[in-house]
Amino acid sequence: MMPRPVKNKKELRAVTFDLYNTLLIGGPADNDTDISAQVFSNALHLDGMEMDEDSAAEMFATQFDRSKKDGFTYFERRIATFLDSHDFQVPDTSIQQYAQAIIQSWGPRWTLADDAIDVISVLKQNGIAVGLVTNFDHYPYVRELLTKWELDSLLDAIVISFEVRSDKPAPEIFLHALSSLRVAPEEALHVGDDIVDVEGALDVGMQALQIDHTGAVGSKGHVVGVPVIRTLSELTEHILL
The missing domain is CATH 3.40.50.1000 (HAD superfamily/HAD-like)
Known part of the structure; x- marks a missing residue:
């Protein structure tokens, strides 16, 4: 066209x-995944689940079912699918908290x-x-x-x-x-x-x-x-x- x-x-x-x-304009994004994986790993640790940062980073590449309607956002569904694949059973409220914590970690590099x-x-x-x-x-x-x-x-x-x-x-x-x-x-x-x-x-x-x-x-x-x-x-x- x-x-x-x-x-x-x-x-x-x-x-x-x-x-x-x-x-919105962003600063350097080189370590975004590293920071987010660290936040995710730490959140799991606080809830009694051990996962190193490298393993936690694999969540961002997890494939999930976008047609499923379960009250989750797509990002929350990605996290839930990832945790299910590792046999981690967590309440919906925890998944929502993980999503919020991870995404909030991206915030500091973005400005209007x-x-x-x-x-x-x-x-x-x-x-x-x-x-x-x-x-x-x-x-x-x-x-x-x-x-x-x-x-x-x-x-x-x-x-x-x-x-x-x-x-x-x-x-x-x-x-x-x-x-x-x-x-x-x-x-x-x-x-x-x-x-x-x-x-x-x-x-x-x-x-x-x-x-x-x-x-x-x-x-x-x-x-x-x-x-x-x-x-x-x-x-x-x-x-x-």
Whole structure:
């Protein structure tokens, strides 16, 4: 599919954003798994189950049944499946606590982009609705982050993959956002760092911009012909002309 040029404010009625590496900027991630495995291993130890950090790290690659509906988020289901495979029987509340502790350990390296609030505010002042479209397997944490960074009150639609049972680049997650914002695909623009953001948006007929805060877009893939911006502020230069 050939990418479409970015339209101006008279033609756009909505902009949707990815969350991680788009509205939020992360520090070095080299030791994320090590830290999370340590947190997980320590939590198991406190509950009387011994597992070294290397073994605990294997949980992040565990395959699990996404069709099962048992009150768990996908991330909690991954943990439960992993523990079952090691014959560890734990209550649901403990699994939920492990999930929260692990994900909270990622928090310190993420911060809100300096220009995020200003850009969203400018869009809304120009009559453009603003939404979030993010892939995340543990939706309560995303909700917490949005409250922490005071984004929840600014967003007209919040679409988290687990809640709609669809992950980018599948069309369903984008179509859900468009329906919530009450706009047609050609009236909306999606901004994200990953190729799944760009290709998913284009495939449903939306506009797309790829953002590259860190210079790492090349490692994630880039759709030829789609504009790349380095800051959120550059977005307004593309659409508010």
